[in-house]
Structure formats: C-alpha cells, structure tokens
Amino acid sequence: MAAPGWRRPRARLAAALRCVRAARNWKHRAQRPPRAEPVQAALYVHWPYCQKRCSYCNFNKYIPRGLDEESMRSCLTREAQTLIRLSRVQRISSVFFGGGTPSLASPFTIATVLETVSRCAHLAADAEITLEANPTSAGASRLAGFRASGVNRLSIGIQSLDNAELRLLGRNHTAAEALGTLEEAKKLFPGRTSVDLIFGLPGQSVSSWAGGLEELLQLCDDHVSLYQLTLERGTSLFKQVQQGSLPMPKQEVVAEMYESAREMLRDVGFRQYEVSNFARNGALSTHNLSYWQGSQYIGIGPGAHGRFVPRAHGESLREARIQTLEPDSWMKEVLACGHGTRKRTVLSQLEVLEEVLVLGLRTDIGITHQHWEQFATSLSLWDMFGSSEEVKELEDQGLLLLDNRGLRCSWKGLALLDSLLLTLLNQLQQSWADRTAPGT
Structure with a gap:
C-alpha cells in the first residue's frame, strides 16, 4: 500500500498543471481593473402644496385651488423617469419627500412615485425613505398609510411647543396636536422619527426656549433638527419686524439659545453630527448626509434643486439644476418635454470644491x-x-x-x-x- 501523500507521476503532473493554471487565473484576476461602483444618487421629491402659508416661510409652496392630484402624480413619475435615465444613475441611495407639505399627498401618490423609481434604478429594500409631515395632516391612519406605501422615516414640523409661538409662526396646529402626532409616529416609525424646532423667535428668551426644548426631549425620538429663524423678504413676519411691531432677540441671545440647546442635547446622548442636526442611537439621516458629503442628488417636482452629471447627453461635468417653480407651468413642461428643468448651470471643478468645502464642514466629521x-x-x-x-x-x-x-x-x-x-x-x-x- 502506498504511503500517504504519494502520487503516481501522471497524477503529480496533473496536480502541478492545476496549480499553474490557478496561479495564472489569480494573476489575471489581480490585473483586472476593480469593478466600477454603480452610479448612485439621492432623490428629492418636492410636493409644492400647503394648507396655508406660514408667516416666516418663503419656500416654493402654493395653496391648492382645485388640485388635480392624479395629474401631479403622473408628472412626478414622468420627471423621475426622465431625470434618472438622463443621469444614468443605477442606484438610488435614499428618497426624501419635502415641500410644501407632502403629508397632504395621498399614500397612493407616494407609493406610485417609489414604484416608478424602483423600476428605473435599484432602490434597496432598506433605503431611507423620508416624508415631511405637519401635525394637522398626519393622523394615525394616514401615517399608517404612508408606512404601507414605503416610507420608513418621518420628519415632523413641530417648530414649537408654545401655542403663542405657533400662532406667531402662522402654524395651524397646537402643541397638543403636535405631541399627539409625535406619539403616533414613534409607534409606527420607532427610532426613525425626527422633529424640527425653530429658535430665535420674536419675544423669545433663553429660558423659554430651553424650557420648551427640555419638554420635547422627554418625549422625542432619536433625531432632532434645530433651525434659527431667518427673516425672509416677502413674508408677513419680515414685514412685522421691519415695521417695529415685533421685537427680535439680540444676536448674542440667539447664540446663547443655540449653545444651551447643544449642551442639553449632548447631555441626553445626542451627537451633533451637523450644524443643525442631532441624533442618538445611530439615527443619522443618510439622505441629508449625502448632501453634506457632496454626493449627486436628483430633484423632481416644482422648484426642486439637483446636482448630477447628465451622462446620457455625453456630459462629464456636474450640473446644478432648478425645476420650474409654478406647479401648473411645471406640469405643462413635463408633459411636453418629460421634465420641467428651468435652469441648468454647469459647475466648474472649483465650484464643486467650494460646495464640498461649505457642506462638508457642516458635519462633525468634516x-x-x-x-x-x-x-x-x-x-x-x-x-x-x-x-x-x-x-x-x-x-x-x-x-x-x-x-x-x-x-x-x-x-x-x-x-x-x-x-x-x-x-x-x-x-x-x-x-x-x-x-x-x-x-x-
């Protein structure tokens, strides 16, 4: 009986040839260029309608008069198809429904847009899908409908827990309604419910701001966004301040509000991962991070902005795009051309680097x-x-x-x-x- 490991000459030759072929194949694999990563982008969807215009807001939003949601839905899906194909994006990393008040859209509209996107590019089952919601348009059954449509993250525009401040801001919900919506949202989207608050309001003090924030921190989920009030020309709040009927807090008081909020959030386990955004338990917004990291994003809907390379046209430089603002005009352009892009600006490499610098330094990672x-x-x-x-x-x-x-x-x-x-x-x-x- 042969000793273990012994092979006849023919068997030894065959084994040697297999080793040589394996080495050759390994060498060829090593010399191949690495497989290119799929071209990806985030997607922003703008719903331009609101029940009313808040006193501080100058976003592109409209009070609907006889809204034809079917037509709006059809145009959103068509523009998504057109721009995804134009960009030759293979993977959509996240979707954000903003506005306006996208919680006024039906869950069917949200589901239809997401289905269209998934047919045009890969949309992972666990991709972050965020929808902005106002308390008055987000009852429990409606929130459940959004979750069934594919939404897995909610951003609630609470803005304040003081009813007098809410009236000043022109909000059409009360503090109690806001907290009720927050409670329902946490049940349906646990760990993935964000809240927005505004500070630096006329007549607001550091103590009143801190008191409202402390109350919210006892009830909120794992993501909080804080925004300093900016007075925008053309808004009713701007006019009242200019006329002297509303006193704005001094800048050093506003700075103290911000610092006290940062410390309060840090003390209860929140990480300030961006200038205005705080998260705990890893609940960072991947969609917003894509903006701050200078990634491509496609904007669809009236007034939406985007940053992507139109590869289908043979281009290699990134473009900044703005869609037509007014909804009816935008829809006419989408029906005629497949999209409603009103302005395209080719960005130089320096302009891209400026954006990378400005946005990247907003994060704690830099x-x-x-x-x-x-x-x-x-x-x-x-x-x-x-x-x-x-x-x-x-x-x-x-x-x-x-x-x-x-x-x-x-x-x-x-x-x-x-x-x-x-x-x-x-x-x-x-x-x-x-x-x-x-x-x-």
Whole structure:
C-alpha cells in the first residue's frame, strides 16, 4: 500500500498543471481593473402644496385651488423617469419627500412615485425613505398609510411647543396636536422619527426656549433638527419686524439659545453630527448626509434643486439644476418635454470644491483626505490649506483642525462656521488660482 501523500507521476503532473493554471487565473484576476461602483444618487421629491402659508416661510409652496392630484402624480413619475435615465444613475441611495407639505399627498401618490423609481434604478429594500409631515395632516391612519406605501422615516414640523409661538409662526396646529402626532409616529416609525424646532423667535428668551426644548426631549425620538429663524423678504413676519411691531432677540441671545440647546442635547446622548442636526442611537439621516458629503442628488417636482452629471447627453461635468417653480407651468413642461428643468448651470471643478468645502464642514466629521481626493485628485487638503497663516490662526484659536484625518471644525468652531467659511473659501480660491495658473 502506498504511503500517504504519494502520487503516481501522471497524477503529480496533473496536480502541478492545476496549480499553474490557478496561479495564472489569480494573476489575471489581480490585473483586472476593480469593478466600477454603480452610479448612485439621492432623490428629492418636492410636493409644492400647503394648507396655508406660514408667516416666516418663503419656500416654493402654493395653496391648492382645485388640485388635480392624479395629474401631479403622473408628472412626478414622468420627471423621475426622465431625470434618472438622463443621469444614468443605477442606484438610488435614499428618497426624501419635502415641500410644501407632502403629508397632504395621498399614500397612493407616494407609493406610485417609489414604484416608478424602483423600476428605473435599484432602490434597496432598506433605503431611507423620508416624508415631511405637519401635525394637522398626519393622523394615525394616514401615517399608517404612508408606512404601507414605503416610507420608513418621518420628519415632523413641530417648530414649537408654545401655542403663542405657533400662532406667531402662522402654524395651524397646537402643541397638543403636535405631541399627539409625535406619539403616533414613534409607534409606527420607532427610532426613525425626527422633529424640527425653530429658535430665535420674536419675544423669545433663553429660558423659554430651553424650557420648551427640555419638554420635547422627554418625549422625542432619536433625531432632532434645530433651525434659527431667518427673516425672509416677502413674508408677513419680515414685514412685522421691519415695521417695529415685533421685537427680535439680540444676536448674542440667539447664540446663547443655540449653545444651551447643544449642551442639553449632548447631555441626553445626542451627537451633533451637523450644524443643525442631532441624533442618538445611530439615527443619522443618510439622505441629508449625502448632501453634506457632496454626493449627486436628483430633484423632481416644482422648484426642486439637483446636482448630477447628465451622462446620457455625453456630459462629464456636474450640473446644478432648478425645476420650474409654478406647479401648473411645471406640469405643462413635463408633459411636453418629460421634465420641467428651468435652469441648468454647469459647475466648474472649483465650484464643486467650494460646495464640498461649505457642506462638508457642516458635519462633525468634516472632510477626510480620502473624500477630498474624490473631487480634487491632484490638490490635497494640505496643498490647499496647509501653508495658510489664516488657517493656522484658526487652528491656534481651537476652532479648526487640519491633521491626518482631514479638515474639520472643533465643537467650538462648529457654532461659528459661517465666519470660518469666509477665510476658508478665500484660501481655497487663492490656492486654486496659484496651483492652476499657466506655467505652474
């Protein structure tokens, strides 16, 4: 009987040939270029209608008069088809229904849009699908309908838990209604219900703001968005403040409101992962992160914005797109052309880098070197900012960090981002001009 492991000469030759072939195949596989990642984008869907216009809002929204939802639904799906095909996007990473008040749309409309999107590109079963909701248009049965339609995350526009402040803002819900909607939403979307609050209101104090936030933190889910009131021209609130009938809090008081909110949220386990957004238990919004990371996104619906490369036209540069604002005009354009894009602007590489800088620094992670290299292959963060005395001064002040991880704001600097960006944008533009000048 032969010893273990012994092979006849023919068997040894066959085994050797198999080893050679395996090595050759491995070598060929190693030399093949890596498989390209599927082209992906986030999708924003704008529902332009509201029951009423809030006193502070200048978003693209309309009070419907004889709304034909079937026509709006048909145009939303057609524009989604057109722009997804134009971009040649293979994967939709997330969908966000904003407005307006998209909770006024029927669950059937939401489901139809999502079905259309999934036919045009891969939409993973666990992809984040967010819908903005106002308390008065989001009863328990309606919320259940949205969940059945494919929505798995809700963003509720509570804005305040003070009824006087809600009246001032022109909201058509009460604090009790807001909390009732929040309770129902948490049952249907546990861990995936976000709430919006506004601070810096006329007549608001630090103590009144902190009291309302403390009450909400005892009841909210795992995501909170805080927005400072911005007075927009053309709004009734702007007019009242300009006329002197409403006193706005001083800027240092507003800054104290923001700082007290950050600390309160941190104390109960929330991470400030973006200037205005806080999450715990990993409940970060992947859709909003795609904006801040400079990813492609497609905007459909009246007035929607987008950033993507129209590859079907043979283009290689990213475009900024704005859809026609007025719903009836937009629908006519969609029926005639397949989409209602009113404005297209080709972005230069510098303009893309400016957006990456401005948006990326809004997050606590900031901009990693690897992320920056996706947009600037030959000019690193060190090249752009490493030799700047102004940037070094911001580092010395404890506002900014530039290290082996990348470029980011400190906790203190995140609250002062707008003032830091002036310096950083100037430095980016100067470095770009120096590095790309002829003869350099």
